[in-house]
Amino acid sequence: MASELPDIYEARQGHALREAMERGDTDEARRIVRHVIAEAALNDDEKEMFRDTLAAAFLFREQMQAAKRGDQKTADRIAELMTATVQPRIITQTVAAGYLQAGLREGLPANRHDQLMAWIDELNLGPEIRTAAAKVRRLPAETDNSTQA
Template sequence: MTQRLPDIYESRQARAMLEALQAGDVERAVRLESHLLAEAAEGPEEREAMRDQLHAAMLFRAQIDASEAGDEAAAARHQTIFTQTCSEKVIRTLISSALLHAGLERGELPADKHDLLTQYLDENGVGAELKSLAAGIRRAA
């Protein structure tokens, strides 16, 4: 049985923002980003950190989409921008989020990916809810 990320305001807004970007509606995506950051962040510093995470997520998603579409040149460009413009902490946070999402969707992760997820969650000091979700993901051999 697979698990899903919590259906909370922030998750719904992030999905809507991604859908807007995929549809080419950048204006709507920017509006949704502003609303999401206003609701989720408790101050200017946190808002900027979250903005960095959102931008990293969009670059990461663009890389995956380009790769899945067979456009390796675009995927490489997005990866370069991602690694050159995003901090190590943001990259680790994003990778742990991607691994958590994949693990929840599949119900399991390969051992090396599961270990990386656990390491990154520990390093990022996440809360009990996310650790509980990760603990429900089977560690495949």
């Protein structure tokens, strides 16, 4: 269970965004994202980066849920959409973040562990991320790559 966050604007917006996504209210989710980006971004480049980061996170989540349900066709379509609409660096950051989160919870198969470490180098991520990644338990290699991200 997630730790309890203070009842402040930032936490409320995160909860509202998650709830809108869970009920499939994409209009409300987009409205919240627009407001948060308008408040956070200092320039147009930051707005684009924040939009891409949020889009990639949403799409990756949807892709993983589709794959978990066994709906590989939908998962593949979502991956294609992400590739067509999001900067490659943002996609790599998003998938690396997913690997890191999963790895910290349950470890990573050797091939995914190696990929995570390569992405950390490629993205030139800082010492905090490197320290966290060093805690990821390396598991034996996967034999079935059908769920490979």
